[in-house]
Amino acid sequence: MYPLIEINIGKLKHNVNAIVKLCNGAGIKYIFGVTKVLAGNLKAMETVINSGITHIAESRIENLMLVQESSLPKLLLRLPMKSEVSNVVKYCDISLNSELETIKLLNKAAQDINRIHQIILMIDLGDLREGIWFENDYLSIVEEILKLENIELVGVGTNLTCYGSIIPTQANLGKLIEIKQQIEYQFKIKLEIISGGNSSSLHLITRKELPKEINNLRIGEAFYLGRETAYEEDLSSCYQDVFTLKAEIIELQTKPSYPFGERGVDAFGQKVEYEDIGIIKRAIVAIGKQDVYHTNIWPVDNNVKILGSSSDHLILNVTDTDYKLGDVISFRMGYGGLLQLMTSQYVKKTYIK
Numbered sequence: 375m376y377p378l379i380e381i382n383i384g385k386l387k388h389n390v391n392a393i394v395k396l397c398n399g400a401g402i403k404y405i406f407g408v409t410k411v412l413a414g415n416l417k418a419m420e421t422v423i424n425s426g427i428t429h430i431a432e433s434r435i436e437n438l439m440l441v442q443e444s445s446l447p448k449l450l451l452r453l454p455m456k457s458e459v460s461n462v463v464k465y466c467d468i469s470l471n472s473e474l475e476t477i478k479l480l481n482k483a484a485q486d487i488n489r490i491h492q493i494i495l496m497i498d499l500g501d502l503r504e505g506i507w508f509e510n511d512y513l514s515i516v517e518e519i520l521k522l523e524n525i526e527l528v529g530v531g532t533n534l535t536c537y538g539s540i541i542p543t544q545a546n547l548g549k550l551i552e553i554k555q556q557i558e559y560q561f562k563i564k565l566e567i568i569s570g571g572n573s574s575s576l577h578l579i580t581r582k583e584l585p586k587e588i589n590n591l592r593i594g595e596a597f598y599l600g601r602e603t604a605y606e607e608d609l610s611s612c613y614q615d616v617f618t619l620k621a622e623i624i625e626l627q628t629k630p631s632y633p634f635g636e637r638g639v640d641a642f643g644q645k646v647e648y649e650d651i652g653i654i655k656r657a658i659v660a661i662g663k664q665d666v667y668h669t670n671i672w673p674v675d676n677n678v679k680i681l682g683s684s685s686d687h688l689i690l691n692v693t694d695t696d697y698k699l700g701d702v703i704s705f706r707m708g709y710g711g712l713l714q715l716m717t718s719q720y721v722k723k724t725y726i727k
């Protein structure tokens with residue numbers, strides 16, 4: 375049954391092992407394995423969990439609920455919603471936080487079930503997503519956090535290359551280290567974790583430039599696509615083809631390349647420009663924007679070109695190929711594509727060893 379995404383479990387395991395080894399070699403003691411792109415797929419999650427990571431990191435509590443029996447600590451990656459604090463303290467050991475109001479609610483929820491909830495305080499070093507702005511008064515917030523009996527501040531962290539496209543460097547991570555040291559000095563405490571980012575920090579390891587004080591990274595994309603994400607360079611020790619999308623041809627006909635008639639907008643309300651390259655062999659494969667945006671995938675066969683898609687149809691130029699009706703076309707994908715495909719209930723998940 376198509377469409378399907380084939381997950382090569384052996385290659386996934388290899389990638390996680392290889393990155394854990396790379397990180398350990400650079401002094402990274404805690405490796406948070408980010409599984410959110412797997413959209414709760416247990417077989418793939420368990421592969422990651424059993425390949426050397428120290429913590430399971432997820433942005434959705436629902437997915438952490440699925441792996442409660444694992445002995446690894448569980449971390450909530452997205453800042454908690456005020457409305458979910460009781461589930462956060464119940465199902466997660468640690469969460470990333472930047473809002474004192476939410477942290478106070480976590481404290482209360484943890485008190486209610488007699489638990490200590492650990493937090494990592496997020497500092498925004500310039501990427502402009504979550505975190506207290508590095509020039510703002512984080513010390514007074516720490517002072518308040520330290521008064522909370524059921525909250526343990528275990529570290530500071532930052533997230534980069536997500537919204538503002540900012541690349542981790544010795545300079546910006548150096549600020550995080552200074553902030554950690556300042557907090558320790560001011561309050562005479564020890565912070566165990568300095569969380570220096572995601573797969574975009576791996577380039578600092580391969581260039582031997584990661585500051586030695588950084589002892590944690592939160593890794594997702596590099597496990598799945600085998601590359602760091604600052605410069606999108608492949609990691610030589612990893613596979614880039616862990617996932618393959620396969621979809622079936624449901625129409626194969628020779629037609630013009632340029633639409634015929636008065637033009638309005640496409641199925642998604644867009645005015646599209648079309649290239650007139652004459653008469654071509656066109657294939658429609660049974661997958662569409664409801665599963666994945668066509669800009670997030672690319673055919674494995676270089677002779678196949680993506681022309682466009684609507685909600686259930688992906689249209690290809692297959693002029694230079696011998697495909698027949700019912701044949702299956704394979705695709706690779708970027709992170710956005712993988713996220714959509716894993717999340718789509720219409721895309722079957724299959725496994726190879």
Ligand SMILES: Cc1ncc(COP(=O)(O)O)c(C=O)c1O
Pocket residue numbers: 408410451452470533571572573574592593594595596603
């Ligand atoms: C806070 C945070 N840390 C780490 C990650 C992992 O990022 P990447 O998949 O680039 O390694 C993400 C995104 O999934 C995130 O939101």
